[in-house]
Amino acid sequence: xxxxxxxxxxxxxxxNLLLEAAAVDGSYGLMRxxxxxxxxxxxxxxxxxxxxxxxxxxxxxxxxxxxxxxxHAERFIDEIRLAASSCVLHDPAGGDVxxxxxxTGARLIPIEMQTQAREIECxxxxxxxxxxxxxxxxxxxxxxxxxxxxxxxxxxxxxxxGACACLERGANMGQSLGIELPLPIAHVGTEDRWTITGNQAxxxxxxxxxxxxxxxxxxxxxxxxxxxxxxxxxxxxxCLIQAEDELASVNMILGASYGGVPAxxxxxxxGLALMTEGIGLAVASETPIVVIDVMRGGPSTGIPTKSEQxxxxxxxxxxxxxxxxxxxxPVSIPDSVFTTQWAVHLAESLQTAVIVLSDQQLAQSxxxxxxxPDIGFVTRRVTAQAGxxxxxxxxxxxxxxSAMAIPGTIGVNYTADGLEHDERGTPSTGSHDHLRxxxxxxTKLTGFDYGDHWADIEGDGTIAVVTWGSxxxxxxxxxxxxxxxxVPVRLIALRLLAPLCKQQLNxxxxxxxxxxxxxxxxxxxxxxxxxxxxxxxxxxxxxxRPGPLPLAAxxxxxxxxxxxx
Amino acid sequence: xxPLSDKIEPKDYKSDVKPVWCPGCGDFGVLNAITKALASLxxxxxxxALISGIGCSSRVPAxxxxxxxxxxHGRALxxxxxxxxxxxxxxxxxxxxxxxxxxxGGNHFLHACRRNMDMTYIVMDNEVYGMTxxxxxxTTAPDWTxxxxxxxxxxxRPFQPAAIALAAGATFIARAFSGKPNTLAxxxxxxxxxxxxxxxxxxxxxxxxxxxxxxxxxxxxxxxVDALPTSDPALAALHCxxxxxxxxxxxxxxxxxxxxxxxxxEIAIDDIEQEFRI
Numbered sequence: 001x002x003x004x005x006x007x008x009x010x011x012x013x014x015x016n017l018l019l020e021a022a023a024v025d026g027s028y029g030l031m032r033x034x035x036x037x038x039x040x041x042x043x044x045x046x047x048x049x050x051x052x053x054x055x056x057x058x059x060x061x062x063x064x065x066x067x068x069x070x071x072h073a074e075r076f077i078d079e080i081r082l083a084a085s086s087c088v089l090h091d092p093a094g095g096d097v098x099x100x101x102x103x104t105g106a107r108l109i110p111i112e113m114q115t116q117a118r119e120i121e122c123x124x125x126x127x128x129x130x131x132x133x134x135x136x137x138x139x140x141x142x143x144x145x146x147x148x149x150x151x152x153x154x155x156x157x158x159x160x161x162g163a164c165a166c167l168e169r170g171a172n173m174g175q176s177l178g179i180e181l182p183l184p185i186a187h188v189g190t191e192d193r194w195t196i197t198g199n200q201a202x203x204x205x206x207x208x209x210x211x212x213x214x215x216x217x218x219x220x221x222x223x224x225x226x227x228x229x230x231x232x233x234x235x236x237x238x239c240l241i242q243a244e245d246e247l248a249s250v251n252m253i254l255g256a257s258y259g260g261v262p263a264x265x266x267x268x269x270x271g272l273a274l275m276t277e278g279i280g281l282a283v284a285s286e287t288p289i290v291v292i293d294v295m296r297g298g299p300s301t302g303i304p305t306k307s308e309q310x311x312x313x314x315x316x317x318x319x320x321x322x323x324x325x326x327x328x329x330p331v332s333i334p335d336s337v338f339t340t341q342w343a344v345h346l347a348e349s350l351q352t353a354v355i356v357l358s359d360q361q362l363a364q365s366x367x368x369x370x371x372x373p374d375i376g377f378v379t380r381r382v383t384a385q386a387g388x389x390x391x392x393x394x395x396x397x398x399x400x401x402s403a404m405a406i407p408g409t410i411g412v413n414y415t416a417d418g419l420e421h422d423e424r425g426t427p428s429t430g431s432h433d434h435l436r437x438x439x440x441x442x443t444k445l446t447g448f449d450y451g452d453h454w455a456d457i458e459g460d461g462t463i464a465v466v467t468w469g470s471x472x473x474x475x476x477x478x479x480x481x482x483x484x485x486x487v488p489v490r491l492i493a494l495r496l497l498a499p500l501c502k503q504q505l506n507x508x509x510x511x512x513x514x515x516x517x518x519x520x521x522x523x524x525x526x527x528x529x530x531x532x533x534x535x536x537x538x539x540x541x542x543x544x545r546p547g548p549l550p551l552a553a554x555x556x557x558x559x560x561x562x563x564x565x
Numbered sequence: 566x567x568p569l570s571d572k573i574e575p576k577d578y579k580s581d582v583k584p585v586w587c588p589g590c591g592d593f594g595v596l597n598a599i600t601k602a603l604a605s606l607x608x609x610x611x612x613x614a615l616i617s618g619i620g621c622s623s624r625v626p627a628x629x630x631x632x633x634x635x636x637x638h639g640r641a642l643x644x645x646x647x648x649x650x651x652x653x654x655x656x657x658x659x660x661x662x663x664x665x666x667x668x669x670g671g672n673h674f675l676h677a678c679r680r681n682m683d684m685t686y687i688v689m690d691n692e693v694y695g696m697t698x699x700x701x702x703x704t705t706a707p708d709w710t711x712x713x714x715x716x717x718x719x720x721x722r723p724f725q726p727a728a729i730a731l732a733a734g735a736t737f738i739a740r741a742f743s744g745k746p747n748t749l750a751x752x753x754x755x756x757x758x759x760x761x762x763x764x765x766x767x768x769x770x771x772x773x774x775x776x777x778x779x780x781x782x783x784x785x786x787x788x789x790v791d792a793l794p795t796s797d798p799a800l801a802a803l804h805c806x807x808x809x810x811x812x813x814x815x816x817x818x819x820x821x822x823x824x825x826x827x828x829x830x831e832i833a834i835d836d837i838e839q840e841f842r843i
Contacts (some may be wrong), residue, residue: 023843194841204841208834213651221755232837239650239826244676248643251636255616255647258634368843379612407632407648407655410611415626415633426627427635428583 001181002045003082003129005068005094007038010126013151015046016366018133021147022050023195023368025139026185030055030333032365034076034548035305041074045080050137052184056332056473060554062086063181064136065106066129068113069094073101079549080180082106087179089132091125109177112419115170122162131170137183141171181457192371198362199225201372202292203232206264208337208375209344211290212238213263215252217245220304221360222266222294229266246271250278250291257287258416260383262344264290269298269311272355276318278479282353283323283441284395285403285416288381290343295359297547307360308550309469309520315355316498316529324442326350327498329357331456331472334369336362339495341375342453348381350444351404357497359520361470361550387411392423396436400444445499454496457508461488463560464509467518468526471551475518478556489560500533515540516559522546573607575600577625580630586623586814587695589779591743591769592622595689598659598746600629602753613656616645618670620662621696622689622769639669642677642686649682650826657684664694667703667724678733678762682824685756685763688726689743691771691778699774711774726766727816728805735761737818738801739794740810742785743770748813755815761823768811781811788814796820 001018003493005011015031022029029050036042044265049059061081067073067090079099082088084105091113102108111132117123127148134141145164154161165198196204203225206214214233216226221294230240238261243249246267253263282289295311297303315327326346330339340356347354384391384405391412395402402423405412410464419427427433456472459479472493479489492508494500509515515536519526527542543559545551578600586592603613613631617623619638632655636644645659657767666674666688677686692709694700700714703724710718730738737759741749749767756763768785772779788804794815795801801817 118695191841193837195843197842200841204834204837207837213647215647234827235829235831236837237830241646243643244672247640248646248673248676250648251643252647254636255634255644255649256651257647258644258653259614259648259652261651263647276686277637278640284636285636334620371838401798405632407652408611411611413610413630413632413634415615417627417635418637419635427624472770502729 001048001064001066001133002062003066004073004080005038005044006071007042007044009044009068010042010124011046011068014130015048015203016124017130017144018048019366019368020195021144022139022183023193024143026187027183027184028052028054028186028368030058030365030367032058032361034079036072036075037305043075045076047080050183052186055367057477057553058550060552064179065089065420066132067091067094068125068129071095071096073098077101080553092402102536111173117166117174120165120169122158123166124163125161127166128170128173131167132174134167135171135174136177136179136181140181140477141167158245194369194371195366196331196333196369197224197364197366198330198333198336198358199294199364200228201333201361202330202340202358203229203355205233205337205340206290206344207236209341210262210348211264211344212236213253213261214238214240214265215243215249216240216266216273217243217249219268219271221296221364222268222292225266225294225363227294239485246274247278249428250275253289254282254285254287257289258407262288262348264344265293266292266294268294268296268304269314270301272311272314272318276314277320278565279325279353279355280319280323281418283319283325284418284420286351286402286441287416288347288351289353290347290356292340292356292358294363295357303548305360307470307520307550308547309357309359309471310522310525310546311357311523312497312521312529315357322438324445325352325498326354326445327357327495328354328496329469329494330362331469331493331495333362333365333367335374337372338375345377349401350448351381351401352445357469359470384412386411393425394421394423394437394440395422396440399447400440428533450496450501454494454501455502455508456491456493456495459483459489461490462511462513463487463516464490464512464514465493465516465518465528465556465560466492468497471518471520474551474553475556477553478560481553481557482560485561487561488499502534505534509537513537513539516543516556517541518543518556519552520545520547520551573604575604578603578610578629578631580628582627584628585624586739587773589772590621591691591767592625592689592773594743594746595622595660595687595749595767595769596625596628598743598749598753599625599660599687601746601750602632602757605750605754606757608656612654613658614648616648616657616659617641618661618665619696620664620665620694622660623665625660639665640673641665642670642673645684646677646680646682649684653826658687658757659684660687660689661690663690663692663704663724664702667726671703675733676727678730678735678764680824681734681736681761681821683760683762685753685765687753687765687767689767689769691775693770693771693774695771695774704837709723725805728802730764731805731817735764736761736819736821737815739765739815740768740813741765742768742781742813744782744785753813759818763823768813785811785813788812794818
């Protein structure tokens with residue numbers, strides 16, 4: 001189901017209310033958001049899919065499109081795929097149906113939402129639409145009414161009464177349409193399910209991992225995570241600073257982490273570019289930090305409101321000099337909790353920088369999820385004890401991790417340094433110190449046991465899809481579909497992008513004759529990265545497309561079925 | 566402040582690392598003044614963090630035995646701010662040069678002044694980039710032509726550290742001379758005792774690339790006005806503007822609420838998770 005309208009139409013509000021109400025009634029769902037660049041008044045879309053199991057993929061096409069108006073619709077009409085069997089409910093007051101929509105052959109049903117809303121005191125067209133959806137999907141009107149009343153509780157009784165009257169009128173209007181798209185109900189209790197966005201999930205994972213200091217600079221589509229974190233960090237005894245820029249953000253978290261407090265910053269591509277020098281300092285001074293990059297369309301300012309996976313290269317290779325660090329990426333919204341918590345654990349354990357690559361699609365989508373499981377590992381930083389004789393901050397040890405003295409600890413005072421240094425931390429330009437410290441910083445990452453967390457692996461067969469990040473949802477759906485046609489396909493969704501677990505990846509690919517690498521980039525960054533690191537089978541293909549169009553499961557399954565079956 | 570035994574001396578705050586500075590460098594005087602101030606305040610070395618960026622003067626943390634962080638060019642104040650926010654118990658001194666603080670780090674300088682965190686910022690101003698071998702800095706006179714990078718001068722008005730700190734909201738502003746380490750040490754003590762962001766511009770000669778600065782010792786003098794220090798920003802601005810930049814002393818002191826974090830140990834992670842439940 002897709003809802004579109006220009007800003008102020010309340011499209012996202014309706015989407016959120018619908019997801020919430022459907023969740024209460026026992027459904028699982030996913031709501032993606034697509035928006036234009038305008039602050040107010042731009043085009044906006046809420047894209048929903050419901051199922052009786054958790055929904056990680058937004059669907060190939062929309063069965064129902066509700067359009068409040070068509071203003072600027074041309075800017076994102078290609079993101080809203082329709083089929084001939086689709087229904088389009090459009091308000092005639094919102095203008096003529098655009099040609100591309102007519103062309104789909106979908107059933108067009110004009111329905112007056114604005115006019116009807118105007119007849120009701122405090123009436124809003126979006127509430128009429130919500131009523132329509134209620135009758136079309138069989139979603140209980142009482143559930144929607146109570147969800148709406150709860151969310152509007154601050155706006156006063158008149159507004160709530162107006163909204164409820166609109167819901168009822170919309171529901172009555174809907175009954176005469178003869179469209180039935182019953183909501184899939186999972187028949188589960190509600191106690192173990194959440195609605196959560198990817199941005200919130202990353203924030204929660206950071207808190208669970210022990211992050212107690214965050215510095216950040218506002219940037220789309222990451223600001224919401226900072227806004228979510230600010231009051232909650234304060235309530236947990238932590239602190240968030242809105243920095244003057246991203247250069248300050250990354251250096252502030254370095255300062256906090258040097259002080260012994262697990263620290264994180266949150267940004268998007270342009271901010272990550274500014275932070276790269278600071279990330280290099282984290283690597284050289286061996287100060288743990290976590291940097292979350294919520295990727296958006298690039299380069300430069302690019303497409304700030306829409307998704308892409310094109311920061312992979314800068315995350316992997318962006319630092320000057322040789323700066324081994326960790327890059328991880330959540331494979332779903334609920335996995336954002338785990339992956340971010342793991343990122344904090346890795347940063348603290350390895351005393352290095354960890355970059356978490358989320359993206360707009362994960363970050364700004366809201367999903368009904370089963371409560372993500374609690375993870376057992378406890379964040380642990382090896383610290384120096386007071387009064388250790390001959391303390392050497394950068395001492396060479398077999399695992400590469402040396403004890404870090406925390407300010408306030410007596411007798412182990414040292415100066416952290418971005419200059420190359422000897423074991424004590426004293427600046428050194430000597431080749432021997434450089435080689436030893438380079439080796440120390442590299443081996444601590446490659447020698448670490450990342451366990452099974454490096455990838456999500458499912459299925460069997462001689463065909464495998466290797467993917468990462470938000471593409472995983474579409475890939476899983478594609479694999480399920482071709483599986484139903486009798487073609488088993490293996491899924492390898494990498495969570496740990498750097499250092500790449502080559503041996504484990506080779507093992508996971510054992511018996512595989514054909515590989516499809518799926519990513520949302522133009523220049524096939526992930527494909528080239530994999531090829532540079534491991535020997536993939538001769539029959540390895542790439543399916544890559546830049547944002548903002550998400551990859552459809554149908555495209556992936558089509559590629560899997562060509563020749564390969 | 567954490568009083569130590571009376572026996573603590575400035576040398577107890579020095580490390581055994583030999584400075585990279587040239588003979589006659591003003592920064593030796595600043596290092597001495599910092600260690601004197603720390604001894605005078607009797608601060609435990611592990612309770613002090615000396616934070617810096619890049620440049621000759623930014624090498625200073627390694628020459629002390631307090632906790633130090635020698636970061637990257639221009640970002641010392643951000644490093645210091647993060648450390649102070651995370652560890653309000655520590656005494657933070659940020660130190661560096663005019664290029665580090667006013668050029669590449671200029672934005673952080675403005676916002677550190679605004680934020681008014683409780684820390685001390687010491688800028689060793691020699692009107693030149695020494696580490697990169699003698700280029701013009703933001704405080705260099707526009708007609709200085711000794712650098713091959715700007716052979717006809719910079720044609721840019723020199724940065725006015727004190728006036729800009731004032732406009733940006735610093736609550737303690739002073740100017741000092743590295744050739745008078747005892748006076749400077751007293752000033753560092755005042756700055757560290759000041760609740761809020763304390764800024765000291767130290768005229769610190771570079772004998773290598775600005776040999777004419779050896780004359781500074783004959784030029785610098787205390788501000789010849791009784792009105793200073795003042796808490797009146799208009800008066801402070803007037804004296805900053807009238808001065809040739811070579812008068813020393815505490816210029817401005819203001820009692821303004823210090824940045825502080827909202828410490829509310831109220832809830833646990835379980836409480837936060839409740840908000841997601843259907």
